[in-house]
Amino acid sequence: MSLLWVVHDDPTLTFPARAWAELLGLDQPATAGARRIKNALRWLDANQFIDLESARGHDAIVHLLEDSGSGRRYELPGATYTRLRRSKPAAADAHRYIQLPRELWTNGWIGALSGPALTMLLVLWLETGKTIKHPDPKWVWLSPSMAHDRYGLSEETRLKGAQELTRLHLIRTSQRAVPPDAFQFRRGRNSHQVQQQVLVGQQPGTAPA
DNA sequence: GAGATGCTACCCGTAAACCA
DNA sequence: TGGTTTACGGGTAGCATCTC
Structure with a gap:
């Protein structure tokens, strides 16, 4: 990369x-x-x-x-x-x-993130699509089956990556209601929102606890 | 080169939410 | 009520890397 x-x-x-x-x-x-x-x-x-x-x-x-x-x-x-x-x-x-901000490297995130966390960041960035540029980008729910079928991610990588990104404030995680009309989706699952401003404006360890 | 360490996948169990 | 899906944690094994 x-x-x-x-x-x-x-x-x-x-x-x-x-x-x-x-x-x-x-x-x-x-x-x-x-x-x-x-x-x-x-x-x-x-x-x-x-x-x-x-x-x-x-x-x-x-x-x-x-x-x-x-x-x-x-x-x-x-x-x-x-x-x-x-x-x-x-x-x-x-x-x-997809285009990633240079601060991923210059702020030291590339060295601070584990493999699963970096992988999940890329996947969530891609799934967020064009709304990544918005102040309030869309929330993304990635089921285990979607993670495996689309990206070959194991359950372990998906969960631990998301947990690390949440701990570092690079994503927000919330138990959100998935739209009831979404095909085969169920309700009340962990959804994630990429926090681009943290990636661009802060360095690992400086985000508020 | 051997042992220690870290990372990841796999497996299993538990709990909660949801649906038929 | 039982089956399914998802979240989460613990244990274990394999592999790569690091340290001495």
Whole structure:
């Protein structure tokens, strides 16, 4: 995610591992943190998310590949979607994306959130849709079956992620009545509202208890 | 390299709300 | 009233990472 955030027109990066470790707020960025970054880059390279060009004594060069794991060269999704939208609508759909605020990185949330919490934040952000820009974005209810079918989330990841986001005030959680006319929905389930202003305006640990 | 630690999935049980 | 769905917590296992 951080590689995608940094990349611009040219999907080639040469940041040292130490710099990545500092950006992500890892402990001991020059040693243990850098080692974690190098391990992560090797995993991404092995799974065709990047093409890693290593040379002794020099920082590794990272060539971004498509985030689908296809092994094809990465293209900026906005430009690609616009290019394909008219001629190949089905192919264009694969390049649709959501835009996250830079404060996810600059405020340190990316390093503070656990895997389940970050996953749930992305899912709730996507489910909120365009109302994410509103002062009072829509409430989202994600049933266990929806989480599994749409996003492959386990019950564990869904619940623990939501709990962590609630504790950090990144979402509000409420037992709300689900509209009775909603197909197969039941009433009185946990609904969530993304608190974008907390993500943008605060850092982990500074939100009011 | 071995043990400690952390993370996640899986399983199980309990409780509450809802529906037929 | 019994079955279903959802929320939540505890225990356990597997895996990866960290520390020594």
